[in-house]
Amino acid sequence: MAVAVGPGMEELMNNPSKFRLIRTCPDSQARAGELMTPHGVVPTPVFSPVASQGTVKTLTPVEIKDIGLNMVLANTYHLYLRPGIPVIEKMGGLHKFMAWDGPILTDSGGYQIFSLAQLRQVSDEGVIFRSHIDGSQHLITPELAIQFQEALGADIIMVLDECPAYDENFEKMQEAVNRTHQWAERCQIAQKPGDQALYAIVQGGSFAELRRQSAAYLTALDFPGYAIGGLSLGEPKQETLAMIEDTVALLPEKKPRYLMGVGSPEDIVAAVARGVDVFDSALPTRIARHGALFTRLGRVNIRNAAYRQIESPADSDCDCDTCRTFSAAYLHHLFKSRELLGYRLATIHNLTFISNLMQKIKGAILDGTFTSFKEDFLASYQPTDEQIRLAQKQKWLKAKSRQQ
């Protein structure tokens, strides 16, 4: 793929945001760029699969690379609780521990503490919570969140943020936004000099006014990158897109924008059009383990009896290892038989679909054809029905807070 003229590697290294904007779409906010990290260059827009516990579920690092994915997201909250930060530090850091030599992004644990852990007490100092694994009590502060992420050694690290439910009232949300700002500042001060890029997280739920405050406060602190947090948590999709649009408009053009926790194909395309560069989400891997596979026309479920005797692959348009090797009937059989290989083959397919989508998006931006690509894609891709989607999301969030 042709790469437009831009600054050289040296200039990129000296650029504090470690981000190079290569091309912006003439008729949308979509943009192609590159993130420079200590473990290599990441072309953007980029999707990072989730490896919360130091593993993209079912796959080896070699498979993730073969799929064409360059950067994974691990989770400070999970790794802090198990195996523990000192263990990973002793094993030579997270890259070595999980045998992944590409870029890693770590979330600070903010979101997980507020969604998975049994919450005890939030104060300006930090948050005391109980482990979802064994109920043990822990305190995390902005300074500790940075210390842990420095010990893990990820390439991109995140500030500790307070992440309320999407339906909290304005006052509660305002309080969380203010605290997130104070914590971001403390994270920035706590960070040791080095080559990790620390991104701030814009919060504010669905309140445009709070988003505006948050973007203004954090951009004034001049972080190398900005995340949009607190979205895709059960609010209607139109609200998500409006908030992305409003927030991106307030962020500096030359810095990367990372939309946290969004990973459905239609949302990625829509968010790229609104100027997002970086995505992470457990959705493609999680729904794979339930038999849901992405296709050009939308999601299908391989558990459906219609696949019982289909000799062609689950997705005839797909060139992934799964679709090149196995019939839909075999994949259906593995799921009906609860065979672990099924979860793995479905994961390979969904991540390949997303990886190919990111490449097509990037190619279209570079070619100046992104808008027609987007229109074609969204015209054929049938998103999961909004009502079903919201019901599933609520069910999943509920199950998560109950079980874990």
Place this chain on the structure above:
Amino acid sequence: MAVAVGPGMEELMNNPSKFRLIRTCPDSQARAGELMTPHGVVPTPVFSPVASQGTVKTLTPVEIKDIGLNMVLANTYHLYLRPGIPVIEKMGGLHKFMAWDGPILTDSGGYQIFSLAQLRQVSDEGVIFRSHIDGSQHLITPELAIQFQEALGADIIMVLDECPAYDENFEKMQEAVNRTHQWAERCQIAQKPGDQALYAIVQGGSFAELRRQSAAYLTALDFPGYAIGGLSLGEPKQETLAMIEDTVALLPEKKPRYLMGVGSPEDIVAAVARGVDVFDSALPTRIARHGALFTRLGRVNIRNAAYRQIESPADSDCDCDTCRTFSAAYLHHLFKSRELLGYRLATIHNLTFISNLMQKIKGAILDGTFTSFKEDFLASYQPTDEQIRLAQKQKWLKAKSRQQ
């Protein structure tokens, strides 16, 4: 590896047993040979991993080949119930269905009906049983067992046998042996001309007299191969070995001998010394999913807290993908976190251990050093304590009959 002088491929093809004996150990019954199958030559002694439902749990066919395993065992009982023989037939046979182009051995379903299914009624005609999946009622006869296995298209197929518990009394065991003989004869008659090798199964539990009768009756029928069934079902290990020794002595030298359901390293070595050529067992893959890993010194369990901070591989002597890539600490973490990748990595290790063991065994037989290899191996390999082993086996058999 040097191969001794033997008959050419043409002669092998004309040999009804499709077996070539290459070398016999001068001071034990151990022997090296080759099985000729429509999907390639299988060097013996050989271990076949279990793919009951058409998948070696967690692994792809490419991985199984990379591990060095040439033949897998699938199960007529499981595949008959799900997805159903007609589905696999329509998908082009079992090889194509599971994307495995190497040799396949199918068990007839006899053992599974007597261990997994809710048994309804055995008669001379066949056996009526209820599915462990949905309780539906089915009849299987010797003729149907052959018809199903012909439809699946395995390279080596088995007669339908009656397989009582190891502690049945003599009269019950005698009855089962007699019926197994009648069924074997009917299977032989039912088999259509073709290139599938149909093996008979010697039964008789731990009664030497019944084993003798069984071997005599079945060898008179001149099958291309003979299996030793009804062992390793909870009886003391010394009894197993004595029965193997007695049975092998009664089997024709020029035909392959297949010990069903035995797969621990120490048992394989001991049974090879007693003249066994073919093995299958779910043990290496099943215990892998519980964190038990084979090493030169015996089994270890990666879940053990001692591995929490071990930077070296789980087995430093091992060259498998798992041990070359990941630390013991990481594998320990995956198991503690119940990550699916852990089950897969442990499976790769255990199957590689067994694959390497089979290669060493074969090399030692060809070099004439098998007895010293065996002594060295058994001197360093600490088998699982007999009491623990029996307790585990009973627990597993009980869980299996309850759950499935």
